[in-house]
Amino acid sequence: MSSLPTAASYLSAVSEADARARAHGATPTSTPALSMSSSVTSSSEDTVLDESGVDVADGLSYPRVPPTSDQVFTTVHSEFGHCANEDYRYTSQHRAGTPYKSIPEQDPPYYILLTTYISYIIVICLGHVRDFVGKRFRRANYKHLLPWNGYAALNSDFDSFYTRRLKLRIDDCFSHPTTGVPGRTIVLLDRYSTDYNKTMVLTGTRTRALNISSYNYLGFAQGKGPCTAAVEAAVEKYGWSSGGTRLEAGNLDLHQQAEALVARFMGTEDALISSMGFATNSNIIPGLVGKGSLVISDELNHASIRFGVRLSGANVRMFKHNDMKSLENLLREVISQGQPKTHRPWKKILLIVEGLYSMEGTMANLPIIMALKKKYKFYVFVDEAHSVGAMGPRGRGVADYFGINPREIDILMGTFTKSFGAAGGYIAGNKEIIDRLRIQGHSFTYAEAMTPPVLTQIIASMASIMGVTMPKTPEKPSSPSLALLRSPEPAPVIPESEVIPGTAPASALPSWMPLVPSMIDGSDGKMRLRRLAFNTRYLNRGLRKLGFITYGTDDSPVVPLLLFHPGKMAVFSRMMRTRAVPIIIVVVAYPATPLVTSRVRFCLSAAHTKEDIDEVLRACDEIGNLLDLKHADGERWPVEEIIERAVELVRMPECP
C-alpha cells in the first residue's frame, strides 16, 4: 500500500483489484482489497505468531477452535484475538434518564478487616526489629540509610521503610520485565531471586501469558496491522526525531495534522498535544490557574494533576471521591467565603476530575457536575487518561458516554498511551484557551516535541475509530469499489451530529499514509469499541456473580477486585502467573489505595476474546475459593453458568 500515494489512487486500485477478482471468479469472502495490501494478509500463517517451541495447546498463540473457511482474520491472534461471534459485542453507553451510580461499595466481614490490620502490624513490627538489629550488626547493608563521613543519609529510613520492609517482600509481582507486543498476550522474561527480592536474576527463558494488565483498551498495541504499517511509512519518511521544542524548531506538519484530528475526534474547536501524558497535566495546569484561583480536586485524582496544581501556585480544596453532595457543600463554602483571610472573591474556580478513575473503576458523575457548573459558574477540567477511546458508543470518552456536548466542558485532557497504543497526551478545548496554553503552558516552550512515529500512530488509530470521509471521486457512488468499503453487517445507525463529527476527512490525514478499507469505513474501530464494551461488562458482572467485591461501574474497562490482605496480593499474583494458561495481573496496595483495600486491577482490551475472559473467570473462581475472597452479597452463579449465559448477563439492563 505504501506505494500508493493518494487516497484517490487507492480507490482506483481497489476497483481495479475488484475487477480482476471478478474475472478470476474468486469467492466474495476473500476480499480482494484486503489481499492486495502488503500489511494485511488473509493467509493463516501470518495471523498467528510464528514462534517455535511454544506450547500451542494453551490457546494463547493459536485459537483453540480453528477458524472456518469463511472467517477471515487479519490480526495476529496473540496480539489481537480472533473473535467472529457477533453476539460478543456491546455498546458502551449511559442509559438515558437514569442517574449515574457505581456499584455500592461493600465492606468485607469484620474479621477480614481485623486480620488485615494485624498482618500490617506484624510486618511493620518485624521490619522494625530487623532494622534495629541490622543497623547494629550489619552496618554495611544499611550504609545508605545512615549518616556517613559527614554526608546525611540519602534516603531517610523512615521514608523508605515501606519500600524496604513491605514492598520488597512481594517485589516479584512488580516491574516484571517483558518483551514483544503488549497486546492480548505478553511474553514475560522469567526471573528469580536468591536474596529475597533484593536483586532479580533473569533465567533466560520466556513465558507467554494472557495479558489483562496493559493499558491497551482498544487493542492498538500491535506489531502488525494498518496502524503499524502507517508508523513504518512514517519512520521511512520522517525518521524518529522531531528535533526540538514546538516553539523553537521541532514543529512538524505532522504535529498540526495530529492536533487538528484530535480536535475533530473530541468535537472541540482546537487541541494541543504534548509528548508525555504525565507532563501534559504537570506542565499545562500551571498555564491555566495561578495565584488567586482555586482548584477543586477529587481526593483520588492522579499524581500528575497534584504535581501540576502544586506548580501552579493556586489554592487547592479537595472533596470526597465522587461525592456530589460534598462537592456542592464545598462550592457553596468557597464561593461565599472567597479567598482565605482577604475574603476577596476567587478569580476563577477550576474543578478537576478524572473521567475514569484508574484505581477505582468509577466515573466522574458528569451529568450532575454539568448541572452544578451552570449554577456555580466554575470551570471543568476532565482528565480522560483512561476513558478516552475506552468509553462511549463512539469512543469519544465520558462526554460521549453520558451524551454531553463536549463543547460544554472547558478542558478535555487525555492521553494516547492507553487506548491508542501510542504515548503522550492532549488538551482539547476552545481555540482561545488552547492558544493561551500553547503560549503559557510549559510544554511548547521547553519540552521536546512528540516524535513522528508516535504522531502517526495517533493519527492512524484515531482515523480508524472515526472512519475516513473520502473526497468525492468522479466515479458513480454505486461503483463496486465503494460497495466493498461498506461494512458487512448492518451496524446500528448512529446519527452523525454536528457536535461530534463522526469521521476524519481524508484531506486531514497525511497523504502518504496507507489506508485500508476497514479503516475507511470505520468498521475496524467500531468492532474494537464493541468488543471492549462486551468484555468489560462480562468480566465486571461475571466477577460479581462469582461473589467478589469489585468497585466501579459495569462499563469500566478497569476492574478492581478487592483482596484486603496485603499477603493475598502476592499469592494471587503468583497463582495467576503459574497457571497452565499463565495470566498476568496488576496488584496495587497502599499508597496507591487506602491501607486496607489492597486490590487486583484488571485492564480489559478489545483484543481479548470471550474465551480469554472465561479463562480469567475460571482462574479467579478457583483462587477466590482458596483465598477466601468471595464476600459480596447478592445472587451468585457457578462459574460454568456465568460462561454459559454470558451474552444474557451482559445484555441485562441491571445486574441483580
Added chain:
Amino acid sequence: MSNSSQSLELLFTFLSRSYTTLETNFFKIPGSAVVARYVKSSHQNDPGRTLLEAILIIFAIRTLLQSRTRGDQSAKHFIQFDEKEIDELVDEWTPEPLAQPLSAHEQAELASVPVIVGPNGPKPKLASGKIVTNLASYNFTGLAGNEEIKVAALDTLKRFGLGSCGPPGFYGTQDVHIQLEKDIADFLGTEASIIYSQAFATISSVIPAFCKRGDIIVADRGVNFAIQKGLQISRCTIRWYDHNDMESLEHVLESVEKERQKRKSPLTRRFIVTEGIFDHDGAMSDLPKLVELKKKYKYRLILDETLSFGSVGRTGRGLTELYNVPASEVDMLVGSMATGLSSCGGFCAGSHVVVNHQRINGTSFVFSASMPALLTVAASEGINVLRNSPSILTTLQENVRAVRAILDRVDCIHIPSHPASAVIHLQIRWPTLQVPSAMTATPSSSSKSSRSNPLLVKPRDPPQFNVELEERLLQEVVDEALAQGVLITRAKRLRGQELIEVRPSVRLAVTAALSRKDCEKAAAVVKAAFVKVVGKRR
C-alpha cells in the same frame, strides 16, 4: 418530696449498677488492669495531670474526627452565612475567563513558528516550500537520519508495536528499556541509570525524589526552567550562587556551613544543583572545581547535562569526558536522549542506590508509561554509533569552531556561550554609550566587590536590558536569516514565569550533519542578518 427522693434513689442505684457493669466489662479487656493501675497511681501523685491527660485525649479525638475538607470552618476567618446569603453570593460571583485571549504580539509569536514539512534534519523543507539550512534543531551528531538506526527501529516496531502500554511497574518495563539503561550506564561509566519518558520531566522529578523539606540545595542563579520547577516542588531550603561563578559558590557553601554550626542544626542532605552547559546562555560549568568543592563541603552534585550529553567530549559522553572526571563523581547525572541522541526521553545516571530510589520515588517515572520501544532502541543504537565513530564529535567541534570564527568578531553580537558548546547563544551587544532606554551594558567587572544575597534568586547587580526591544530585533534577525535560507530561532522563554529574566538571544544548535562549508555559509548569513538589523540601529 418523698416522691422525688425515691426517684433520685432509683437513679443512684441505676448509676451505680451501670458503673459496676462498666467496670467489670472494662477489666475483661486484656491489659486494662495496667491502664487502671497507671491512671490510679498518676492521679494519686498529681491530680492535675489526670485532667490534663483527659483534655489531651479529647483534643486528639476531636482532631481525628475533624474532616480534612472542611478545615477552614472553625478558623477565625470563617464567616457564618445562612443559605439565602450563600445563594446570593453565588449568584453575584462572576469568574474571570479561563484564558485571556492572545494579544496581537502573542498571536504574532505563535504565527512566526516555522512549520517543517517532512523530515527534520540538516536541510528540512518548510511549509513555504523552501529548503533551508538548519541551525536551530537539536541534532548535534546527526543521528536523526542515520540508516543503521532506522533499520533497528523498524525491526523493533515489528516486534513490539509502538506503545509500551503501561508504567514501568506494571509490565511496562521491556527488555529494550533494561538494555538502554545498561547502555547509558556503561557509556558514562556509572553503576546504573534510569530512563524517563520525557527529558523536560526528568530533572523536575529527580530533584524532589531526593530533596525534601529541610534539606539544603545550593543552586546556580542561571539554571533552566525544568530545574526551577524541580526546586519548587521539592520545598527545600534553597541558596543561590552567581551564575557559573565558582568563587561565589564557595562563598555560599561556606556561609551555609557557618549558619549550620551557629544554629547547631542536625545534619541534613545537601545538594549542589547546576547544569553542564546552561540552557540560558550556553556557558559551561567548571566540573573539576565543582567536584572539588562538593567533596570539600560534603555536598551531593546534581548535574543537568541535557545540552552537553551527546555534544561535547571525545565521543559525546559530555562534560565528564571533556574534563576527564569520572562520571561516578557526579552523584546524579541527568541527561536527555531527546537532544543528545535524537530520540526521546531523559535519563538519570548514578549509583545503584540513587537509581533504585527513583524507581519508587521518581514521580514522573512511576506514574507515566515507559518510552515506546522503537525510540528506546533508537537511543541505544545512537549510543553505539557515538561509541564507534568518534569522528562525528570531531566534525561537530570543527563545525562549532567554524561558526564561532565567523560570529565571534561581530561588533553587534555578544556570545556568552563556551567556545566548545554546540549550542551558541547570540545576544545583542550595544555600544556602551548609546543604549536604548531602560538598558545599560552588562556590568561584568564592577560587581565583584560586594556579594549577592544567597537567599534571593535576584543577583545584586542584575544586568539591565529591554526585553521587548531585543526580542523584536532578534525576531527580525531570525526572519531575515530565514529569507536567506537559514533556519535559526530565538531562544523561547516563558517571560514572567522564569525566576530571573533571561536576556533574549538567538540560539544556534550546530550539527555534524552539515558540512563545514554549509556551516560557514549559514554563519555568514546569520552575521549579515545581525549586521543588517542590529547594526543599523547603532
